[in-house]
Amino acid sequence: MSQKVGRPADPHAKIDLLRAAELVFVEQGLDLAKVEDIAARAGRSKGAFYLHFEHKEDAFRQIVETMLARLADCIDAESAMSKQGAAAVFEHWLAKDVEIFEFVWQNRGVMRLLLEGGKSASFAYMMDEFAERSRANMIRFLQWGIEEKMFRVDLDVELTSLLVSGAYDRVARQVVRQDTKPDLAKLFANVQKVLIAGMGSPSSARLLDAPVSKRGSR
Numbered sequence: 001m002s003q004k005v006g007r008p009a010d011p012h013a014k015i016d017l018l019r020a021a022e023l024v025f026v027e028q029g030l031d032l033a034k035v036e037d038i039a040a041r042a043g044r045s046k047g048a049f050y051l052h053f054e055h056k057e058d059a060f061r062q063i064v065e066t067m068l069a070r071l072a073d074c075i076d077a078e079s080a081m082s083k084q085g086a087a088a089v090f091e092h093w094l095a096k097d098v099e100i101f102e103f104v105w106q107n108r109g110v111m112r113l114l115l116e117g118g119k120s121a122s123f124a125y126m127m128d129e130f131a132e133r134s135r136a137n138m139i140r141f142l143q144w145g146i147e148e149k150m151f152r153v154d155l156d157v158e159l160t161s162l163l164v165s166g167a168y169d170r171v172a173r174q175v176v177r178q179d180t181k182p183d184l185a186k187l188f189a190n191v192q193k194v195l196i197a198g199m200g201s202p203s204s205a206r207l208l209d210a211p212v213s214k215r216g217s218r
Helices: 013-028 035-042 046-052 056-076 086-106 108-115 121-147 157-177 184-199 202-207 212-217
Strands: none
Touching (some): 013 056, 035 046, 035 056, 056 086, 056 121, 086 108, 086 157, 086 184, 108 121, 121 157, 157 184, 184 202
């Protein structure tokens, strides 16, 4: 008796469904989103959805994990600690902030979901885990900066890492809520200046008084 061969799975179905799920989640939040809405937006059946995902939370988790992995790549890329001299370090820091928040702005709908736990408290931990990873990077940077005499020797690294992480979190929340894109270079030059005024060594604070384009010449 011959066996009936089924149709091969459409390789684009999962991508279409994830894109549709992202739009529906952004519009409605995780709790209110319905599988049938996602399937309809993707032009697929509910059956197709369940071929790829166990439930809507599974789709949301995959969207979140992909987004956080891409954001982590930005944060974990070439470290400012590889730079020579305070001017190069601060310029790299500023450029990295702008790069990261360009990504945040371009993906602001999903980022709003991440920062709000998908409008579902059961997923808030994913953003918390990412925030702790970012804070660990900040701790290493602060410790290195103290050794390099860029930051105050009496700096409380643990407390400072909490304050800096909290500041970036609030800035991110403000950015993704805006209707028009802010001037990210100007915004984060000001953020950096405020932070260095509080935690930088005297020479670092003086350096930040110069325009960004002229710091390397000092």
